Every structure is written in structure tokens, then in C-alpha cells.
Amino acid sequence: MTTATDLNTPYYQIDVPALRHNLSIVQRLCELSGAKALLALKCFATWGVFDFMSPYLHGTTSSSLNEVRLGKETFGNGHAKETHAYSVAYSQAEIDEVLQYADKIIFNSFNQLNAFKAKAQAQNVPVGLRLNPQTSNSSFLIADPARPFSRLGEHDISKVSEVLGDITGVMIHNNCENNSFAAFSASLNDIETKFGEIFHQLEWVSLGGGIHFIAPDYPLEQLAARLKAFSEKYGVQVYLEPGEACIHGAAKLVTTVLDTLHNGKPLAVVDSSIEAHMLDLLIYRETAPVVEINGEACQLTAVAADSDVEQQNTIICGKSCLAGDIFGEYQLAQPLKTGDRVAFGNAAGYTMVKKNWFNGVAMPAIVICNDDGVLQVQKTFGYEDFKASLS
Numbered sequence: 001m002t003t004a005t006d007l008n009t010p011y012y013q014i015d016v017p018a019l020r021h022n023l024s025i026v027q028r029l030c031e032l033s034g035a036k037a038l039l040a041l042k043c044f045a046t047w048g049v050f051d052f053m054s055p056y057l058h059g060t061t062s063s064s065l066n067e068v069r070l071g072k073e074t075f076g077n078g079h080a081k082e083t084h085a086y087s088v089a090y091s092q093a094e095i096d097e098v099l100q101y102a103d104k105i106i107f108n109s110f111n112q113l114n115a116f117k118a119k120a121q122a123q124n125v126p127v128g129l130r131l132n133p134q135t136s137n138s139s140f141l142i143a144d145p146a147r148p149f150s151r152l153g154e155h156d157i158s159k160v161s162e163v164l165g166d167i168t169g170v171m172i173h174n175n176c177e178n179n180s181f182a183a184f185s186a187s188l189n190d191i192e193t194k195f196g197e198i199f200h201q202l203e204w205v206s207l208g209g210g211i212h213f214i215a216p217d218y219p220l221e222q223l224a225a226r227l228k229a230f231s232e233k234y235g236v237q238v239y240l241e242p243g244e245a246c247i248h249g250a251a252k253l254v255t256t257v258l259d260t261l262h263n264g265k266p267l268a269v270v271d272s273s274i275e276a277h278m279l280d281l282l283i284y285r286e287t288a289p290v291v292e293i294n295g296e297a298c299q300l301t302a303v304a305a306d307s308d309v310e311q312q313n314t315i316i317c318g319k320s321c322l323a324g325d326i327f328g329e330y331q332l333a334q335p336l337k338t339g340d341r342v343a344f345g346n347a348a349g350y351t352m353v354k355k356n357w358f359n360g361v362a363m364p365a366i367v368i369c370n371d372d373g374v375l376q377v378q379k380t381f382g383y384e385d386f387k388a389s390l391s
């Protein structure tokens, strides 16, 4: 049996029992509310675990031709699942292929709707439109769909009313890791005030992703009741598009310390890189929790960067040339040494889908830890993959 120490680092390890834990919460929410849940592939598209995931979910939603195809081809293990297509903009060259895979297609703008609705209708693919309520629950401007001058969806109710004959539903995504039911509910009130009159004429409303209902203290029953009441009031099928909620906490990135230095504080360089393997840490200026050192589980959140209080804090750094390639600064019981293995948590969402070959840093393998704790190497990447990604 493969043990962790047999594996070359770096690798992402996906934990199937942790996936099941999250997904059983998603499933319960759907059972209580009548909503349907579609995995947002933009967050997590590691299709090697889709056979574990698909029994809990109704299908997938996508942001591109490649994702809609992946959802259609790999999600469901032979069982009928829904495949939603959405993109900020489709091209003329790809729309016919998108429609081959789509069970519903959601256009981002009136222009896209007008350009492609006839093709969709000719193929009996129900059509939707993305709406932008111009308010959101997002603490990051870069991830705020309602930011000023946002291109993400149409907002003018009178113009939306004119295209109601063309669409059967709408999609609204305006939450980002929102763990407050009160904030979600207030936002839904706001959406109802702005768009409620048209919802009565639709068959379905997708409320997007970004609702952090898997948090241990989240009032799941209240959320379910709110969604059910919404669905009954307007006579619509509600869809949710959870990404992060499906996979939160279900993977770690396992690395090895390659070198240590001292420059005012102890520094450890690991065989990975946030820019290449956990890009959102860089984009959102966040740090990764350390969840394991040399196979021993721990829960170390990073301390404030550059805090000069603790001269002994260790800064764990990536091996790319980017000066700010830093996983975080930690209070460790023991100093790290070359050869130590360090695993970072929260490594499932928006990581594997964003990994890249910056500096040619070795691409982490993908390893699956199944229900019996057996480790299976799902995929390794090498020089040929690096070379093939360029030309």
C-alpha cells in the first residue's frame, strides 16, 4: 500500500471523506429546500473524483466551452446530470459546440442573447440571462460581481422585461464566501425588490455560488426555508452553483523543505510556489494554514506578516523567483529543516484549476485519499507536460 512518505512532493491530496462531509450538507440543503445544486467547475474540476461527488449533486455549471464539455463528459458516471453553460462571452466559433453539451445556456448580456438565442432555441436548449443586482456580499473588489462598471450581467429591469419571451430563467451570482445567513437573506430581499416582478414569468432562477453554508454554525434549515419560500412564491426551480462549499477543507498541498536560511527570521523554502500552485493566496493577499508537519496533524494559521514581535517565527516561502512567494509566517514548535514535509490546507478550491508552469516549478501530482485511507496517485506531471504547454 502506498504511504505518504513513498510519494514525491509536491502533491495535492484530495480527501474523499472530507468531500463527502461537505457534499452531504449540500445534499441535505437540496432535500430541505427543493433547490438543485450544480458544481461550479471554475472552482474545482478535478474529474478523477467526480464519481464520488456526482451522487450528491444535480450536475455542473461552467464558464467556458472547455468546462461545459468536461462537465458533460465526466460528471455523472452514466447517470443523467444537468450541464449548465455560462460564459462572460461566447465566440461565434465555439457556440455550436457549446450547445452540443449544454442542457441550459445562460448568456451574460443582451448582445450575446440576441446573437445566439436562435441557435439555442433551434436545438431546444433553454436559454437564460445573467442579471446583476448591483449589490453584493463580497469583501474583495476584485471578486465583486457588483463592482462599479461591472460587465457581469444585465441590470436594467425594463430592458430585461423586453426579452422575457426569449428566456426561461436567470442567473444571479453576487455572493463570495458569504457565511452570514442574515446578509444572504437581506440580499435576496433586495434582488426580489429589483427583479421580483419578472421572476413570476420564469421557470428557474439560479442564485449562483459563494454561500458558505457548510460552516459548522451556519443555520442550514433557515437557508433551506428561505430558498423554498422563494421558489414557491415565484413558482420557479431554484439552482445553486456551489464551488467552494463542495470542496472546502477537502485537500492539502504537501511539500518538502528544500532549504533554510536566516534573514532576521528563520526562512524555509519548499518545493512549491503560491504563484504556481495556490495562486489565490497571491491574488487575495492571504496565507495558507499549515495542517501537517512530517505527517503530524496540526492547525497553524499564519501570524501577521512582518510582525517583529517574534523573531523566531518561521516564514515559509515558495521556490519561485517572486520575492513575495510566501505561504505565511508561523509560530512553530521546532525549527524546520531540509527534508521536512509541510502540508498546507484549503488546497482544493481555485488551486488545481489555476496551477501554472511559472519558473518551470514541478507541477504537484494529484493524489486521492479514499474512504479507507488508501492513497492513489491519480496524475503526475513532468517535463513533457511543461514543454507541451508552450511551443
Ligand SMILES: Cc1ncc(COP(=O)(O)O)c(C=O)c1O
Residues within 6 Å of the ligand: 040, 042, 043, 173, 175, 176, 177, 208, 209, 210, 211, 241, 242, 243, 244, 245
Ligand atoms: C457564476 C458563478 N457561479 C458560481 C461560482 C462559484 O462560487 P463559489 O466557489 O464561491 O461557491 C462563481 C464564482 O466565481 C461564479 O462566478
